[in-house]
Amino acid sequence: MAGISTLTLLSSIATLAVPWLAANALGAIVSSPGEAPDLSQTLIILVIVLALLTGLNIAAAIQSEHASTRILTDLRKRIYEHVQIMPLSFHDEQRSGDVLALTSYEVGNLSDFLASTLANAPAILLTTLGAIAILYWIDPVMALIVPLLVPAFAIMIRLTGRQLRGLSGKVRAAEVELVAIAERDLEILPAIKAFATEDHHTSHFAKAAENARVYALKQAQLKAFIGPVMAFIAALAAIGVLMIGSGALTGEASSPSEVFAFLLYAALLTRPAGALATMYSSYQMARGTLARLETVLAFDPEPGHNDGLGITRAKGAISFENLSFSYPNRAPVLSNLNLKIEPGETIAVTGENGVGKSTLVRLLLRFYEAGSGRITLDGTDISEFQIREFRRQFGYVPQRALLFNGSIADNIVFGQPSEDQQQQIKTAARMAQVDRFLADLPDGLNTQIGDHGVKLSGGQRQRIALARALFANPPIMILDEATSMYDLESEAAFVEECVEVLKDRTVILITHRPASLKLADRVIKLGTEGVRELS
């Protein structure tokens, strides 16, 4: 940005020199030889200055693009990194479309504002002050025109400024809304089709698009108003200059080159005023984005992200002690829960829908912080561990398999580093019964599965999610209804395989399925009254 400012400042100095040289050239044309500087010499200097100006403007534009793309990329990386390390409680309150809009459309506006508008501000200021100073230097009487321009500009800014401020906020909000609606609808498209509500959703999106168009148009209209009005003010000023310069008011005529130079400098003054109005609206847009950025970046990352105890491989002793928890603004889910799980034990957790089974494992994974009480792993309070090392102790299979658009192998590996990757993928695929359906797929493990795994059946998705959890060979497994969509035969095969696979691990199974319950050393039922041992 300093580079851009320097280049534009130099360009502004060159800009200020042009009217002076042009007026000199005119002076040389209209005066008799010897009275004014040599025409050809002035024209040569003018050409050099214009060439310099062109070069500076090109360099400034390129530098501006460099800065803006770099700011954009840095901001995107920072936001994305931050979004990843924020607690789930933050994301529960956010629309993912808002975060998407922030990383795409909004930061684009902000980086443009910083690299183009803001970095140009010193040059605009210099052009303005320089032009005013030169005007006074050429002719203090004619320069009386300058104070007359100020109220005209002030009225202009006042008329447009407030409206521009309101409008830029609305344009930004409307664009963000569009992204959010599109993201949401694409996510639930099969439901939209099944319930034949395409018209409803399309009209909702169309309304938002129309909204964005109306605000963008109003903003453009206001901006369009600024340029011609500035030109009109400039024309009035020029007439004033001609009147003063011709001696009609003062009785004393100025030289043609002076009047000419004066006109050009007065015209220069209208440029910054136009730029100021544009700057104002971009600033308002940028302010909105900055406020949103602040709410995201100022939000603390998950506790234990930057510090905490390291852990290599846990033994797997887990203890929930007087644990109570409620989601924000909701009734308590867990109250004074006590549960001890031995290392290597397989415990099945059952209980009615909504009683808090998944919440229990979300608390164990530190997705949310317990209201009171504590959870320990191998005797240490889990809040003391470095959070990522801690979570790597778990193989977690959530209720809904969270797959991404990529190959089966990529979904199993899921960015977890490994030395013997190919072998591990095959082992995990075999254990989770993924290899049972691989033969039917065109590219085996390399088959692309579509968004969220849409090209697979529900049971197939679950098996890939299970293979992912087994891939890194963690000491503790959490299976949250992980086999709910398995057919009986595959589940039986899985259970048989699991007896061996899960033998040396601590396993928390949330399940109602009899076959899976057989795997458990102990079955407990979670109820509103607490934990009850069933077997």
Ligand SMILES: Nc1ncnc2c1ncn2[C@@H]1O[C@H](COP(=O)(O)OP(=O)(O)OP(=O)(O)O)[C@@H](O)[C@H]1O
């Ligand atoms: N992110 C959340 N914010 C607020 N409330 C939540 C959230 N997640 C779950 N709940 C509420 O917490 C309660 C327990 O939910 P949980 O998912 O733990 O139940 P569950 O026992 O696993 O149920 P199921 O058998 O249906 O999977 C429910 O009443 C649910 O509405």
